[in-house]
Amino acid sequence: MLTVTGLCKSFGGKPALHDVSFKVERGEIHGLLGHNGAGKSTTLGIILGMVEPDGGEASIGGISVQRDHAEAMRQVGAIFESPAFFEYLSGWENLRILSEFSGPFKERATRKIVERVGLTKHINNKVGTYSHGMRQRLALAQALLPEPKVLLLDEPTNGLDPEGIKWFRDFILNLREERGITVLFNSHLLAEVEQMCDRVTILREGRLVHDGTLKSLQDEAPVYEATLEPWDEARDFLVLNGARILAPGRIALPPDADPAIIVAALVGSGIRVSAFAPVRRSLEDLYLEITAKPSKEEALPFLPVA
Amino acid sequence: MNFLRQLRGELRKLFGRRRTYIGYGVFLVMELIILFVFKLERSQRGMRELIERNGFGFDDYYSSLTITYWVMGFSMFLLGSIYFALVAGDIVAKESEDGNLRLVLARPVSRLRILLLKYAAIAIYTVSFVIFVGITGYAMSVAALGWDGGLFVWNYKMKVFAVFPDWGSGIARIGLAAVGIGISMITLSSIAFMFSCFKMKPAAATIMALSILFVDLVLQEFPFFKPYEQYFITWRMSSWVYLLENTISWPKLAMSYGFLFGLNATLFLIGYTAFRLRDFKT
Numbered sequence: 001m002l003t004v005t006g007l008c009k010s011f012g013g014k015p016a017l018h019d020v021s022f023k024v025e026r027g028e029i030h031g032l033l034g035h036n037g038a039g040k041s042t043t044l045g046i047i048l049g050m051v052e053p054d055g056g057e058a059s060i061g062g063i064s065v066q067r068d069h070a071e072a073m074r075q076v077g078a079i080f081e082s083p084a085f086f087e088y089l090s091g092w093e094n095l096r097i098l099s100e101f102s103g104p105f106k107e108r109a110t111r112k113i114v115e116r117v118g119l120t121k122h123i124n125n126k127v128g129t130y131s132h133g134m135r136q137r138l139a140l141a142q143a144l145l146p147e148p149k150v151l152l153l154d155e156p157t158n159g160l161d162p163e164g165i166k167w168f169r170d171f172i173l174n175l176r177e178e179r180g181i182t183v184l185f186n187s188h189l190l191a192e193v194e195q196m197c198d199r200v201t202i203l204r205e206g207r208l209v210h211d212g213t214l215k216s217l218q219d220e221a222p223v224y225e226a227t228l229e230p231w232d233e234a235r236d237f238l239v240l241n242g243a244r245i246l247a248p249g250r251i252a253l254p255p256d257a258d259p260a261i262i263v264a265a266l267v268g269s270g271i272r273v274s275a276f277a278p279v280r281r282s283l284e285d286l287y288l289e290i291t292a293k294p295s296k297e298e299a300l301p302f303l304p305v306a
Numbered sequence: 307m308n309f310l311r312q313l314r315g316e317l318r319k320l321f322g323r324r325r326t327y328i329g330y331g332v333f334l335v336m337e338l339i340i341l342f343v344f345k346l347e348r349s350q351r352g353m354r355e356l357i358e359r360n361g362f363g364f365d366d367y368y369s370s371l372t373i374t375y376w377v378m379g380f381s382m383f384l385l386g387s388i389y390f391a392l393v394a395g396d397i398v399a400k401e402s403e404d405g406n407l408r409l410v411l412a413r414p415v416s417r418l419r420i421l422l423l424k425y426a427a428i429a430i431y432t433v434s435f436v437i438f439v440g441i442t443g444y445a446m447s448v449a450a451l452g453w454d455g456g457l458f459v460w461n462y463k464m465k466v467f468a469v470f471p472d473w474g475s476g477i478a479r480i481g482l483a484a485v486g487i488g489i490s491m492i493t494l495s496s497i498a499f500m501f502s503c504f505k506m507k508p509a510a511a512t513i514m515a516l517s518i519l520f521v522d523l524v525l526q527e528f529p530f531f532k533p534y535e536q537y538f539i540t541w542r543m544s545s546w547v548y549l550l551e552n553t554i555s556w557p558k559l560a561m562s563y564g565f566l567f568g569l570n571a572t573l574f575l576i577g578y579t580a581f582r583l584r585d586f587k588t
Contacts, residue, residue, distance in 0.1 A: 084405030101413035
C-alpha cells in the first residue's frame with residue numbers, strides 16, 4: 001500500500017536520509033521509530049510530498065508521490081504533532097476549508113465524523129479556545145474526511161494525557177478493524193508502538209537499522225548475560241567472532257549464531273564460563289540498543305562463528 | 307467550480323483575521339480627518355486658488371467627487387501600500403510559519419493551485435480595499451458637502467488636468483479610477499506575495515515589499531532618472547490617473563497596465579519557483 005524506495009535527502013550538505021526503503025502492507029499499522037534527527041519527519045515529509053528527495057521515491061497505492069502528488073494524496077489523511085489550524089475560525093470552518101481541497105464539502109459525512117471524534121458540542125467554537133486533546137480530535141476528523149486508505153500520523157499522541165492516548169489508540173485500532181485502513185505511525189512513545197504496531201521501521205542517523213516485526217527485532221540480535229573469566233580475553237574472542245559487547249558481561253550475538261557452539265568455543269579457548277543465559281529485553285531496551293550510536297567495536301562486520 | 311470553492315475558503319481565512327481590517331479602520335479615521343481639514347477655511351483657500359486660477363468656479367468643483375479623488379489618489383500609495391504589503395506579505399509566510407500550510411499540502415492539491423488561490427485572494431482584497439476607500443470617502447464627502455458638483459482633476463506628475471462638470475460623468479470616472487488604482491496596487495501586493503513565497507518571516511516579506519516601493523518612489527524623483535521615469539514601477543502604477551483625462555488615452559493605459567501585468571506575472575513565477583523548491587518539514 002505504501003512503498004518507500006531508496007530515499008536519500010541532504011539538508012545543506014548534511015545527510016538526513018541515506019538509501020531508506022521499506023513497505024507498509026494494506027491494513028497494517030506500521031511504526032516509524034528513531035531518535036530526534038534520525039530522519040523520521042523527513043521520511044514522512046517525502047511521503048507527503050512536502051520534502052523533495054535527492055534520490056528515491058515514495059508511492060502510495062502504486063502512485064508515485066513525486067510524479068503525481070495530487071493523485072497520491074487522494075488516498076491519504078495526515079495528522080501532525082501540534083496540528084496548526086486556523087485559530088480564528090471555528091472547528092467546522094476549518095474542516096470545511098481543508099476538506100474542500102479534497103473535493104466538494106459533504107456536510108452529513110462531516111457531522112458524522114465530528115460526532116465520532118466527540119467534538120459535536122465544540123465544533124462551532126473557535127479553534128483558539130480548544131485544548132490540545134480537542135485539537136488532536138479535530139486533526140483526526142480532518143484526516144478522515146476524505147475517506148483515506150492510508151493514515152500518516154506524525155507523533156499524534158504527544159502532549160495528550162493518558163486518557164487521551166488510550167482514546168486515540170482505541171480509535172485507530174477500531175478504524176483498522178472497520179475499514180482496513182493502513183497506518184504509518186511515527187512516535188517516540190514505545191509503549192504505544194508496542195501496543196499498536198504490527199511492524200516497525202527504525203532509523204538511526206538517516207539509515208534504516210531495522211524493518212520488520214517487533215518479534216523479529218528480538219530475534220535479530222539475541223542478547224546474553226554471561227560471567228566469563230578472564231573478561232578481556234573473552235571480549236576479544238567474542239568480538240573477533242562477530243558478537244557485539246553492549247556492556248561488560250552483556251553480549252549481542254549475530255542472529256545466526258548458535259550460543260552452544262560459542263560457549264564450547266569459549267571453553268575450548270581456556271575461558272571459564274560460569275553463566276551464559278539469554279536476556280528478555282523490553283522494546284525500550286531493544287530500541288535503545290539499536291538506535292545507540294555505533295561504537296568502533298560495533299562497526300566491525302559480523303563474522304561467522306568458528 | 308472547485309477553484310471557486312477553494313477561493314471562497316481562502317477569502318474566508320483572509321477576511322476572518324483581525325489584522326486584515328486594520329487598514330479599513332485606519333482609512334476611515336483618515337478620511338474623517340481629511341474631511342475635517344477640507345472644511346477649514348485655510349485648507350479651502352489652496353483649493354480655491356487652484357480651481358479659480360484655471361478659470362473654474364470654486365463652488366462648482368469643490369465637491370464630494372473632487373474630495374474623493376484627492377482622498378483616493380494621494381493616500382493610497384503612502385498609506386494603502388502598508389496594508390497591501392502587510393496582507394500579501396502574510397499570505398504564504400504566515401501560514402508557513404504557523405504550520406497551517408502542512409495541513410493543506412497534505413491534500414490532493416498542487417502547489418501551483420495553492421499559490422493561484424492565494425494570489426487571487428490578495429488581488430480581490432487589494433481591489434476591494436480601494437473600492438471600499440472610494441465608497442466610504444465619497445459617502446463621507448457627501449455627508450459633509452452634499453452630493454452635487456463636478457469633478458476637478460489635477461495631477462502635476464502625470465501631467466493630467468481634467469474637469470467633469472456634470473455629476474454623472476464625474477462619478478463614472480471616479481468609479482473607473484477606483485478600479486484602476488486597485489489594479490495598479492496589485493503590483494505592490496504581488497511584490498509582497500513574491501517575498502512571502504520565500505522562506506522568510508511575514509514581517510520581512512512586508513518590509514522588503516515596502517522598501518522596494520519607497521526606493522522606487524525616491525529614485526524616481528532624482529533628476530538623473532527623469533528620462534527613464536516610465537521604467538519605474540510606481541510611475542506605471544500612477545497611470546490610473548489617465549482614466550480621468552477628458553478623452554481617455556487607451557494606448558498609454560494599455561502600455562502601463564501591460565507593463566504592470568508582465569511584472570506581476572514575473573513576480574508570481576519567481577514566487578512560485580521559490581515555493582515549488584521549498585521543503586516543508588516538521
